Amino acid sequence: MVEEEALQRELEDGLRRSRGGFMSRLRGLLTGDSASPETWAEVEESLIAGDVGAALAMEVVERARARRTSETAEAAVRAELAALLLPRDPRWSLYHAGRSPAVVLVLGVNGTGKTTTIGKLATREVAAGRRVILAAADTFRAAASDQLRHAAGADPAAVVFDALDAGAARGADLVIIDTAGRLHTKSNLMDELAKIRRVIDRRLPGASPETLLVLDATTGQNGLIQAVAFHEAVGLTGIVLTKLDSTARGGIVFAIERRLGVPVRFAGVGERPEDLVDFDPAAFVAALFEATT
Amino acid sequence: MFDNLSDRLRTTLANLTGRGRVTEADVDAAAREIRLALLEADVNFKVVKDVVGRIRERAIGAEILGSLTAGQQVVKIVHDELVELLSAGDRTFRLQGNPSVISLVGLQGSGKTTTAAKLARHVVKLGRRPLLVAADPYRPAAADQLATLGKAIDIPVHRAPAGTATIDITRGALDEARRLTRDTIILDTAGRLTLDETLMAEIAAIDAAVHPVETLLVVDAMTGQEAVAVAQAFAAAVPVTGLILTKIDGDARGGAALSIATVTGIGVKFLGTGEKTDALEVFHPDRLAGRILGMGDILTLVERAQETVDATQAKQLEEKLRKAEFTFEDFLEQLQQVQKMGPIGQLVSMVPGMGGIAKDAQDAVDRGELKRTEAIIRSMTRHERREPAVINGARRRRIAAGSGTSLPEVNRLIKQFSEMQRLMKQLAGGRGRGTLGGLSIGRR
Secondary structure, three states: OHHHHHHHHHHHHHHHOOOOOHHHHHHHHOOOOOOOHHHHHHHHHHHHHOOOOHHHHHHHHHHHHHOOOOOOHHHHHHHHHHHHOOOOOOOOOOOEOOEOOEEEEEEOOOOOOHHHHHHHHHHHHHHOOOOEEEEEOOOOOHHHHHHOOOOOOOOHHHHHHHHHHHHHHOOOOEEEEEOOOOOOOOHHHHHHHHHHHHHHHHHOOOOOOEEEEEEEOOEOOHHHHHHHHHHHHHOOOEEEEEOOOOOOOOOHHHHHHHHHOOOEEEEEOOOOOOOEEEOOHHHHHHHHHHOOO | OHHHHHHHHHHHHHOOOOOOEOOHHHHHHHHHHHHHHHHHOOOOHHHHHHHHHHHHHHHOOOEOOOOOOHHHHHHHHHHHHHHHHHOOOOOOOOOOOOOEEEEEEEOOOOOHHHHHHHHHHHHHHOOOOEEEEEEOOOOOOHHHHHHHHHHHHOOOEEOOOOOOOHHHHHHHHHHHHHHOOOOEEEEEEOOOOOOOHHHHHHHHHHHHHHOOOEEEEEEEOOEOOOHHHHHHHHHHHOOOOEEEEEOOOOOOOOHHHHHHHHHHOOOEEEEEOOOOOOOEEEOOHHHHHHHHHOOOOHHHHHHHHHHHOOHHHHHHHHHHHHOOOOOHHHHHHHHHHHHHHOOHHHHHHHOOOOHHHHHHHHHHOOHHHHHHHHHHHHOOOHHHHHOHHHOOHHHHHHHHHHHOOOHHHHHHHHHHHHHHHHHHHHHHHHOOOOHHHOOOOOOO
């Protein structure tokens, strides 16, 4: 219980800096038990304003209205939103017995915060006493590899292969692979990603890499299109939702989780190394409602 | 999902029945789908309300022009309305004074650094001598990235030791510009959240100190509903003179631009169309209007096609498509025709319902790939172009060597081509008559 509260507080703190969050507006609208059609229309708009998407917003409102329970309108909307998110296994971990090193493959379009996220994750795991190896398969942009390990000029797949070799040889617990940002519309770059994935499978059969899509919370409906494309190319196992400390709500993740069955694993709530939190769906929805001006 | 919405909108519009004048019933039927299309395109919901209201006013009772259907007339009205809104603001890029200071501001990850390099190349073409300034002291490698880009394009980059305050970096840049006789200074500032009061005050201070002639807000084309709030917050801190919409080479519809232009009156000055430093384009409202609508710029496409494609050739091509006799020879001809029409990426994104073909043709979206494709085909013999089935392993290796490409690329092209032939066969079989595979959205 204490952990949940701490988690919720962490998320809230991250979100609190967002003044006038759409959910605070939403909450203001939904006090009281019966809401008028106009109110429901405003609720729908508030969801759209949070990038939930027009179709999904309509669906959530319809379902909330149709609920025949004695809860308040606010509780109904919260419940319907929460129902869109996947149940989490509390035992989920990056690490699995018999699978060492654990491998995390990080990908996404340009500018979403992959490298920063990896820095945060590495910091966290190192602080927890793990041996971590970072591989920068981002050979397109020299500066990014300066932020992590220098590996410029090589074929990305070869870099990954070497990193996995090194990881196995040095008894690392975790290998995190950073890839260059790429638009999902560039098929040659998506092919490259698929190739990287195959290299991992070949070098470490059964590694089942945690394949994380890093998604910027300010992204609109294209976020779903991105997720679908990356999922088709390499098979995602999770999402990292970054820049949640901005005014954006990241509402597109509702559609992503429902459509792809891929859960948001982490949330980025700032630029410091410690600004990475485990994503808790209930806390996410609750914190959205709690965030006040 | 993108295609589905376009299809729904197309179907709705195709079913409009008005003749002579657009009826209110027609408009009501269309308004809902237009609203959904705009929201799907990330146009801000308040702007959508406003825009749909205006479209209703313009459309009801509007005369249906020439040989258009009611649906096509409504499309034209919607298109015109969006173009008008996107044309808002001052869209001219102003360079005045010596030094002329250009400041790039925006959220983290929007593409400022790459855009700075692109702008530098752009102003060189305008006869200027730019100095790039790494004005981001917070992100570890940000200055490195700009320095690397500057070196690649042979433009000097001013940077300062870690820990230097941004305002001091900027002042130092002015000195350096004088020393190197550079007349244009491009400031690549740090990405910042609008909620960060300290950082927002920082750019206000820079503005007060160096008075940029252009303060350009760099916005990612995939930005969602918050785009307006972001633009308003930046505009409140500094006099934003224009917008640069980046990563437009993706498939985000770019509604953020419409929202920002409509609410703040800030004009879109440039589009970032790729990661290379030459990928900066001047903004055309009509092209983005079609893209936002998700329908493609049908009218312009038809016009353009009629201009550049010889009518007889078009007829012959249609025949070949129908009979699936399309060969590499024809493909080469088409490549050349298409290059005349405009950037293929824009062209492909302009054509709704291309479906599977567009996906394969998407490989050629990157202009570089198009040239390589052309080289591969040119390395084929005429016989090989007409009968691709004879292209065995030895021939493929020869073609790869001759075109300066690689065997995998040649294999891929041949595979994609036969898939394209198959799809074209389906397309020719599925659609009725009509130009370019049945683009008209209604029949008279």
